[in-house]
Amino acid sequence: xxxxxxxxxxxxxxxxxxxxxxxxLLGPYAEVVLHDPETDRVLEIWNPxxxxxxxxxxxxxxxxxxxxxAQDVYGPYEKLLADGRRLSSVSAVLRDARGEPSAxxxxxxxxxxxxxxxxxxxxxxxxTVQGPEPLFEQDWSERIQHVIGTYVRExxxxxxxxxxxxxxxxxxRLDEARVFAVxxxxxxxxxxxxxxxxxxYGLLTELRAxxxxxxxx
Amino acid sequence: xxxxxxxxxxxxxxxxxxxxxxxxLLGPYAEVVLHDPETDRVLEIWNPxxxxxxxxxxxxxxxxxxxxxAQDVYGPYEKLLADGRRLSSVSAVLRDARGEPSAxxxxxxxxxxxxxxxxxxxxxxxxTVQGPEPLFEQDWSERIQHVIGTYVRExxxxxxxxxxxxxxxxxxRLDEARVFAVxxxxxxxxxxxxxxxxxxYGLLTELRAxxxxxxxx
DNA sequence: CCATATTTGGACAGTACATCCAGGCTAGAC
DNA sequence: GTCTAGCCTGGATGTACTGTCCAAATATGG
Numbered sequence: 001x002x003x004x005x006x007x008x009x010x011x012x013x014x015x016x017x018x019x020x021x022x023x024x025l026l027g028p029y030a031e032v033v034l035h036d037p038e039t040d041r042v043l044e045i046w047n048p049x050x051x052x053x054x055x056x057x058x059x060x061x062x063x064x065x066x067x068x069x070a071q072d073v074y075g076p077y078e079k080l081l082a083d084g085r086r087l088s089s090v091s092a093v094l095r096d097a098r099g100e101p102s103a104x105x106x107x108x109x110x111x112x113x114x115x116x117x118x119x120x121x122x123x124x125x126x127x128t129v130q131g132p133e134p135l136f137e138q139d140w141s142e143r144i145q146h147v148i149g150t151y152v153r154e155x156x157x158x159x160x161x162x163x164x165x166x167x168x169x170x171x172x173r174l175d176e177a178r179v180f181a182v183x184x185x186x187x188x189x190x191x192x193x194x195x196x197x198x199x200x201y202g203l204l205t206e207l208r209a210x211x212x213x214x215x216x217x
Numbered sequence: 218x219x220x221x222x223x224x225x226x227x228x229x230x231x232x233x234x235x236x237x238x239x240x241x242l243l244g245p246y247a248e249v250v251l252h253d254p255e256t257d258r259v260l261e262i263w264n265p266x267x268x269x270x271x272x273x274x275x276x277x278x279x280x281x282x283x284x285x286x287a288q289d290v291y292g293p294y295e296k297l298l299a300d301g302r303r304l305s306s307v308s309a310v311l312r313d314a315r316g317e318p319s320a321x322x323x324x325x326x327x328x329x330x331x332x333x334x335x336x337x338x339x340x341x342x343x344x345t346v347q348g349p350e351p352l353f354e355q356d357w358s359e360r361i362q363h364v365i366g367t368y369v370r371e372x373x374x375x376x377x378x379x380x381x382x383x384x385x386x387x388x389x390r391l392d393e394a395r396v397f398a399v400x401x402x403x404x405x406x407x408x409x410x411x412x413x414x415x416x417x418y419g420l421l422t423e424l425r426a427x428x429x430x431x432x433x434x
Numbered sequence: 435c436c437a438t439a440t441t442t443g444g445a446c447a448g449t450a451c452a453t454c455c456a457g458g459c460t461a462g463a464c
Numbered sequence: 465g466t467c468t469a470g471c472c473t474g475g476a477t478g479t480a481c482t483g484t485c486c487a488a489a490t491a492t493g494g
Contacts, residue, residue, distance in 0.1 A: 183450075183451095184450075186450090186451075186452090187450090197451095197452090198452095198453085198454090201451085201452055201453070202453090204452095205452085205453085
């Protein structure tokens with residue numbers, strides 16, 4: 001973490017915790033830059049996506065001329081890197097205790113991975129991530145339904161035409177999914193399989209103790 | 218307390234551009250909170266994901282006692298909301314010009330949409346970007362340890378020095394994480410908290426029935 | 435030091451879990 | 465059709481777990 005011998009700029013000292021926090025949160029997908037609006041140069045940079053470093057020119061442009069209702073925050077707007085990566089960027093004017101602008105913070109988020117994922121998803125007709133899609137449910141009863149539903153879809157056999165082997169297979173999956181570790185799960189599974197609790201318990205013990213059976217060759 | 222002129226807290230004035238920038242960039246998926254470490258209350262909040270507001274208690278605890286090598290930035294660590302959303306969180310201690318801690322910034326990023334997308338993609342055999350991240354926790358005892366560990370790290374208070382309020386907070390989180398829906402969880406939690414089973418049940422009932430509490434002396 | 439708040443271990447009642455069994459049902463063999 | 469064998473069922477039963485209560489022990493705070 002060595003800094004230059006001259007000691008860090010007081011502005012860097014003040015704002016770096018925020019910058020490092022954002023850089024940590026967004027991992028390798030975000031670049032955080034602290035600019036000096038006076039000299040129009042980079043003060044410090046975290047997770048650099050290009051080869052810029054402290055002291056390089058900022059190429060910031062005139063933020064002063066932007067909409068004053070934004071109250072020192074600009075964006076998000078889009079940038080395009082030379083290699084084709086798309087960035088979402090925001091900027092904020094940081095002021096000292098006297099209210100004078102002392103630095104400009106820029107956060108550049110690489111949207112490319114997200115957009116690729118979104119493209120794959122929409123190609124398969126998956127819903128765009130807007131409303132919460134309960135793909136994997138926190139609720140264990142939904143998980144039960146999900147496991148059983150998957151099995152029915154795989155075998156094309158509805159619940160009421162299931163054979164003993166089917167029930168064993170489904171219960172095996174449910175057991176692997178640790179469904180029976182939650183309270184009151186067994187009666188729910190029995191109901192979902194249209195079977196009595198006794199049957200479920202019987203099949204489960206048979207499933208969990210295959211040792212005594214194949215012991216005799 | 219505040220030695221400020223009228224209007225918003227000077228700290229809010231100073232840090233709000235950063236906060237608003239992050240909140241804008243990350244859209245509805247990130248919550249940005251500014252805490253007052255003195256009073257342990259929320260100073261301001263952007264994109265709130267729960268119903269917290271300015272003036273509410275932070276439940277932050279003392280960050281001072283944490284590992285000094287972290288240099289005022291903590292995390293990312295994981296939080297779990299009641300509805301199952303998983304958050305990645307970072308915290309940063311913000312210091313004034315004299316180097317004194319003046320505020321604590323927390324950014325909470327909702328990872329759920331990303332994880333859902335990742336689940337869909339991996340179901341179609343698409344290459345997963347990152348390594349073996351436990352998508353859903355199978356071992357609930359790990360989850361208990363994780364929730365407690367997170368709290369300890371957040372507050373810098375080891376289990377044996379916890380106050381009643383700490384225990385209440387931890388049990389609240391565990392309850393939100395639906396930990397007590399699994400069999401045998403309560404004794405395990407009691408053991409992990411170095412507390413008797415009775416205490417856990419007592420605190421839990423107190424936690425779950427704040428409605429008809431202080432009506433009668 | 436006392437007063438109050440909190441935790442504790444243990445006893446207890448109430449559930450839920452798991453097993454067992456006798457009888458009923460179904461399917462296939464004869 | 466009848467028989468047999470295997471499976472399922474409902475209920476009875478014993479065990480394990482859950483949650484509550486309370487007096488005593490202990491911590492907390494003035």
